[in-house]
Amino acid sequence: MPQQGKLFTHSLFEIPASDWNTLLDLYSGQRSKPTGYNVINNYIQWKKKEPVFDVKFLSLDGEWQSDGTFIIIANNGSMKKTVYFNTLSNNLERLANALLCLTYSSEEYQLHGYEERLAPAADVYIRQCDNSQRLLLKTSWYRASKEVVAKFSIEPPSGITLRELETKDAETVNEIWPYREKGSEEFVKCLIDHNISVGAYDNKGKLIAWCLRLPTGSLGLLQVKESHKRLGLGSLMVRYMSKKITKLDGEALASVVIKNTPSKNMFEKLGFHKTNIVYWYY
Structure with a gap:
C-alpha cells in the first residue's frame, strides 16, 4: 500500500x-x-x-x-x-x-x-x-449456474404481460428505488436504453414490477409495487432476466444487501449461491 x-x-x-x-x-x-x-x-x-x-x-x-x-x-x-x-x-x-x-x-x-x-x-x-x-453499502454477490437457470419457469400470472422497459418508465422505477438521489433517474434511463430489462404490466398497462441489469452485469433495481407484493412477481422478474442473460451467453448474477433477508432467501431458494462480498460507496 x-x-x-x-x-x-x-x-x-x-x-x-x-x-x-x-x-x-x-x-x-x-x-x-x-x-x-x-x-x-x-x-x-x-x-x-x-x-x-x-x-x-x-x-x-x-x-x-x-x-x-x-x-x-x-x-x-x-x-x-x-x-x-x-x-x-x-x-x-x-x-x-x-x-x-x-x-x-x-x-x-x-x-x-x-x-x-x-x-x-x-x-x-x-x-x-x-x-x-x-454511505458504504455491503452486499452479497450471488450467481446461478446455467443449469439452474435452464429449469426456471417464466410464465406470468393471468392478466400480466412481461416486456422490456421503456425510457418513459424510468420515473416510476426511480421513485421507489431506495438508493435514488438527484440525477439518478438519468442513470435509470441509461440502464433501460442500453441494457436488457423486464417490466410486468397489468391488464391496464400499468407497470407493477421490474428488474434491470447493472453495468457490473448483475440484476439490479428489482422492485414490486406494494399493491402487487406476495404474488411471486419478484421471483418471476429474477427468473425471466436470468433466462435472457444466459441466452446472451452471460452469467446470472445478483448483488443483495446483506441485511435484506427476504431477498437473500428468495435468491437462495431459486438456486443462486453466494460467491463474494461486494461494496458500493455512495
Missing part, C-alpha cells in the same frame, strides 16, 4: 478506445465477477451505441497491460461520477495509487461494485474523502 509521507508522483493516463478490447480480453476468465469482464464490456457496448457517452478508461502512469490495473469513470447522470476498478495483481499498491489520483480532482466520485479482495485499495481512497454524508 502507498506509504504515508512519501512524495506522490503518479498520474492517470487515458487508455485509448482502440485498446479497450485488449483490456477486456485480459479479464475474459472473470465473467462471474463484478468489476472485471462485465463492466468493461458494458461500457464498450454503451460507447458503441452512444458515441458521445461520457466514459473514460484510465491506467496508472500509462501501464495496464502487465497487470490489468484500470479505473473506469462513467458519467451515468448522477451527481457524482461512478468509478469502477480492478487489477489482476495480488499486490494492490498500484490500484491504491490509481485511486489516490482521484483525490487530486475537485470531482466527487462513487465507487461501485468492488469485490472484497479490492477493499484495502478502496479504503485508502475512502480515508482521504469527507465521509460525513457518504
